[in-house]
Amino acid sequence: MVKPVIFSVDDEPHVLGAIARDLQARYRADFRIVRAGSGAEALEAAGELKRRGTPVALFLVDQRMPGMSGTEFLAEAIALYPDAKRVLLTAYADTDAAIASINTIDLDYYLLKPWDPPEERLYPVLDELLGDWRANVPVGYDGxxxxxxxxxxxxxxxxxxxxxxxxxxxxxxxxxxxxxxxxxxxxxxxxxxxxxxxxxxxxxxxxxxxxxxxxxVGLRAPAQQPFYDLIVVGAGPAGLAAGVYGASEGLRTVVIEREVAGGQAGTSSRIENYLGFPNGISGADLARRAATQAKRLGAELMAAAEVTAVRVDGDYKIVTLDDGTELRCHALVLATGVKVRTLDVPGAERLQGASLYYGAAASEAAAYADKHVMVVGGANSAGQGAMFLSRYAAQVDILVRGDSLAHSMSRYLIDQIEAEPNITVRPYTRVTELIGDDHLERVKVCDVRTEGETEEPADAMFVFIGAVPCTGIVDGLVQTLDGFVLTGQDLMKEGRRPQGWTPARDPFLLETSVPGIFAAGDVRHDVMRRVASAVGEGAVAVSLVHKYLQTV
The missing domain is CATH 3.40.30.10 (Glutaredoxin)
Structure with missing residues (x-):
């Protein structure tokens, strides 16, 4: 199999030599290191690599070069290798240009010269970017x-x-x-x-x-032990954070996920407002990093394993899995999140998974290149989905019932949508019927002001219309409101503790009506549904688990 390339470009020979030396020392076993002394020379070499079918994983380019700046080079190079990671080497005077290029050329990172020692200032950045590239861009193909x-x-x-x-x-x-x-x-x-x-x-x-x-494929493995200090149900941002903190603080921890790690956030094509990722990150990449971190710290992660029931036996919590296995623990964190709300119109059930998709459906987006697709919904997930789909589709229509996106979507995302020529926002619009036998052909939409209906062609529809909580496994066990789990002070009515509560204390902040069962993330009642808040709750839940364990 051909080794992918790390391509370095710098007009100063001694700097280029130093870059190549450091890259060879770290990456030569897995990557071929190619270098060029100017943007023009590098473009010619990149074109030749493309003709030979050689993949390029990363461009590491000096910003200040005569004839063609690093930014100008990358703008042309990404036409040849759109999936390659992009890093600029800059001086302090060039940082404004580097930051601007995050938006103009989707720059992944910029590094200030000098990068010594590379173990601290170069390799950690490149390791992460190359890990992302490997996870998303298969090389050769024998899989x-x-x-x-x-x-x-x-x-x-x-x-x-x-x-x-x-x-x-x-x-x-x-x-x-x-x-x-x-x-x-x-x-x-x-x-x-x-x-x-x-x-x-x-x-x-x-x-x-x-x-x-x-x-x-190696995603599902049996539990390694029958008893744990902490069982986390759900591997979205809240569950993965609980797994990371639980394992790092010495608790025997297992995270159980009925599908794959990531939850609803994992279906997001791009999260741009999560702290620490200036160029944004896909939900799948964030989940992969968090899952790797949790496992490295000692947590078990059981994917594609569904919890079918939860019961309590004294101070112990017992979960039953879909294969009949039972696992016991001292403390349980419910991070089951939500599942998508489905479109309740004629034709929707018949076409689900066949040109009607819930979420961004990254696996299908490329199939609708140069097609007309519709996005239903007005929250951030819908906006992120529309931006992702606009890379492929000729036309993306966002259908919202309200007068605009301003009431439900972040301003930065609205600005991006308004700047995309192939995205159209259609207010006061709801879907009334999907038409097509084995795939979507036409859509009936209604103007909510006049109730007038029109029928128009469309090739696919991607739906983001909210979600319902996944609390079936604890129905009748913990108190809920509108399906969402009540915790902490929400359980206290007129200062009284919940019925059946036995400890001589009030419920902890994220504790449910059953002592030792906690809830974090979107499954909780009346929470801010953002990735950052879910991660924070997952971490806080573990600190409260420690408090609980000190009382039993």
Whole structure:
């Protein structure tokens, strides 16, 4: 397999030599180091690499070069390698240009010269960027292949599961690829069940249940022990934060997730207002980093393992998994989050997963290149989804019932949407029907002011219309309001503790009506539904778990 390239560009020979030396010392086992002394020379070399099919993982470019600045070079180089990571080397005088280029060329990072010692100022940055690149850009291809049809809900479910789990795969559309169709026919015999997932070891699975697929690709593993200090149910931002803090503070911790790590945030194509990521980060990348961090610190992470019931036996909490396994613990954190609210109009159920998608559906966006798609919803998730889809679709319409996006979306996101020529915001609009047999062809929309209906063509619809809490496993066990879990002072009525409460203290801030069961993140009643607040609650929940454990 061809090694991907790290490409360094600097017009000063001694600086270029020093960069190459440091890059070789760290990365030569996995990457080929290529260097050039000017932007023009580098563009010519990048073009030749492209013609040979050699991947470029990262450009490390000096900003101040005669003839062509680093920013100008990157603006042209990313046309050849749009997925390559981009880093500028700058002096203090160039930092304004570097910051501006975050918006103009999607710069990933800028480093101030000198970068010595590289162990502190160079390698940590590049390690993280190259890790992201590896996770999102498969090199060569000798991995998993998914063969199916575009407008198949089961095929979409498999592709979406792999994409959100950041398991690289190659998509084979058997309606367009005769060789792929022949592979499916040869492997499935007379009864073809789609999708068919082919693995590098020569095995295959036809229309696999997601737990079976998760086990095959290494996402699902059994619990390592029957008893834990802390069990966290849900691996969204709140659950992953609880896993990180629980493990780092010495608690035997397991995080159980019914799908893949990330939760609702994991479906976000881009989160731009989370502290510490000036260029934004996708929800999947944030989840991957957090999951890796939790496991490094000693937490277990069980993906594609669903908790089906929770019960209490004295001071112990017991969770039952979908395979019948029971795990016991001292303390439990509910971070089950929410699930998407579905569109309740004629045609929606029939087309779900077949051109009607909930969330950004990153696995499907490229299939609608140069098409007309609609986004339903006016919150940040809808705006992020629209921005992501605008990279592919010819036209993106955002349908909102209100008069504008201003009441429900962050200003920075509205500004980005207004600057995109292929995004149109359509206020006072609701969907009344989806029309099409096996895929979306037309949409009926209604003007909420006049109730007048129109019918218009569309190729796909991506829906972001809110969510409902995932609290079924604790129905009748903890107190809820409108399905959301009540905690802390919300449980106190006229200063009285909740019914059945036995400790000689009030419930802790994030504690439910059952002592030792805590809730964090979107599953809680009346919380700010932002990634940062969910992460904070996950961390705070662990500090309260420690307090609880001191009382039992």
């Amino acid at each position: 998993i292949r998914v063969a199916g049809t575009l407008w198949s809900p089961r095929t979409h479910a498999v592709k979406d599961f792999l994409a959100r789990g950041q398991i690289p795969y190659q998509w084979l559309d058997i309606e367009k690829d005769a060789q792929a169709a022949a592979m499916v026919d040869a492997s499935s015999g007379d009864q073809v069940r789609l999708p068919v997932v082919f693995f590098p070891d020569g095995t295959m699975l036809a229309d696999p249940p997601l737990p079976e697929l998760a086990e095959k």
